[in-house]
Amino acid sequence: MHKDFKQQLFLFFASxxxxxxxxxxxxxASLITLRAxxxxxLENMRDIGMDxxxxxxxxxxxxxxxxxxxxDLSVSSTLALCAMTVGTTVRAYPDTPLFLLVCLGIALGALLGMFNGLLxxxxxxxxxxxxxxxxxMYxxxxxxxxxxSWVAPSDVPERLRRLAWTRIANVPMLILWAVLAAVIFAYFMKxxxxGRQIYAVGSNLKAALVSGFQVERTRFLVYVFSGALAGFAGILWIARFSVVQNNTALGFELQTVASAVVGGTSIxxxxxxxxxxxxxxxxxxILANGLTLVHISEFWQLAVQGLVILGAVIINALIARRLQRLMTLRQI
Structure with missing residues (x-):
């Protein structure tokens, strides 16, 4: 009975x-609160949301x-290139409409994603x-x-900053853009x-081909999405920080992989x-914010981030192996 309960509990958390x-x-969060x-x-929660x-x-x-x-290891470079392109454009042509700047960033990102997809x-x-x-390359x-050179705060017009800093119900627009993207793509995937083809291509390629799914089109599509979203994030980056440098978002790709893998996405x-x-x-x-609050060096934060990715991959592998073993036992 106890063993069955443990198996049911494992299956619940695995699924x-x-x-x-x-x-x-x-x-x-509870552990961090004890120390800090x-x-x-509310201010710190808002800061985490912005971060x-x-x-x-x-x-x-x-x-x-x-x-x-x-x-996609190029997302950080795509973000930086789109942010720098938008920044240098608005610096050279200060009267460029905001709509065109947003379109420029997203279109350039999509184009870079298309190149990845074609490769x-x-x-x-x-x-x-x-x-x-x-x-x-990017x-x-x-x-x-x-x-x-770099894009300085004096080069970034107020109308561009508003994309991140305007508040609705005391919530910064930057956070609302992330919520909107999450809702749209959660619906798209489900x-x-x-969205279903994306899952099919990754779970069983041969079955997807037999079922008539357009495998290569689907692969191409996800890289276009990746580039476009990175481009949009680049616009929001310059809107928030009002600065773009050559090393902007360096290493950001590891954080995106960590977010996905820690959240249960199978590598x-x-x-x-x-x-x-x-x-x-x-x-x-929360981890980065908490380590800062308890005065732990940002260099240690990078080490912890690497350990988190490694730990998540190992846990996912162990869960997959345990699930396979349970499924085999049930078939016997």
């Missing part, structure tokens, strides 16, 4: 990864890519190799576009045919949810 990460978040009571202040908003948007894209058994779907280049190459283009593809990724990003945001 509802969000519940597990939510419990971990509550425990982590200011953690639960993870761009991460959530790009991590949503990374989640879709990982579900297809791929990975992977048409060129058959492994995703990790293709996006590792474009990560360096970062190099940031230097080309900037010509060695209720649309294209092998085929499973994962947008809600899980949001919780994963929240976990990372």
């Amino acid at each position: 509802h990864r969000e519940s597990g990460i939510f419990i971990v978040i509550v425990m982590l 009571p200011v953690f639960f202040s 993870i908003s761009a991460l959530i948007i790009v991590a949503i894209a990374q989640t879709m890519v990982i579900i297809t058994a791929g990975i 992977i779907s048409a060129g058959k280049v492994p995703p990790i190799i293709a996006t590792l190459g474009t990560m360096s 970062r190099g283009l940031v230097f080309v576009v900037s010509k060695g 209720y649309t045919r294209s 092998y593809g085929g499973s994962g949810t947008i809600l899980g990724t949001i919780l994963g990003a929240l976990f990372i945001g």
Whole structure:
């Protein structure tokens, strides 16, 4: 009886990864609060929300890519290139309408994502190799576009800043953009045919081909989404910080992968949810914020982040192995 209960409990948390990460978040927040009571202040909660908003948007894209058994290491460079392009454009042409600036950032991001998609779907280049190459290439283009300079706060007009800082019901727009992206893509992944194809391609490629799914089109599509969302995040980045440098968002791709994997997305593809990724990003945001509040060096934060990714991958592998063993026992 006790063994059956443990199995049922395991199956519940294995099939509802969000519940597990939510419990971990509550425990982590409680531990931080014991050391730093200011953690639960409204201002600090708002700061965490602002810190993870761009991460959530790009991590949503990374989640879709990982579900297809791929990975996009170029998202940080795409974000930086789009932010730098928008920044230098508005610096050269201060009267450029906000709508055109937003369209420029998203369109450029989508174009960069299309290039990744073509390399992977048409060129058959492994995703990790293709996006590792474009990560360096796009970062190099940031230097080309900037010509060695950086976008300063004086170059960023107030109308662009409002994209992040305008408040609705005392909630900054930056946070609301992340919520909107989460709602749209959660619906897309769960209720649309294209969303279901993304899961099918990652879970069983042969079955997807036999079922008549457009596998290469689906792979191409997720990289376009990834680029477009990274481009949008780049616009929000400059709107929030009013600064773009050549090293902007350097290493950000690891945080997006961590958010997805910690949130329960299988690094092998085929499973994962947008809600899980949001919780994963929240976990990372709370961890970084908490380590800062208890005066732990940011260099240690990078080490902890690496350990979190490694731990999440190991836990996912152990869960998958245990599930397979249970399914085998039930068939006997």
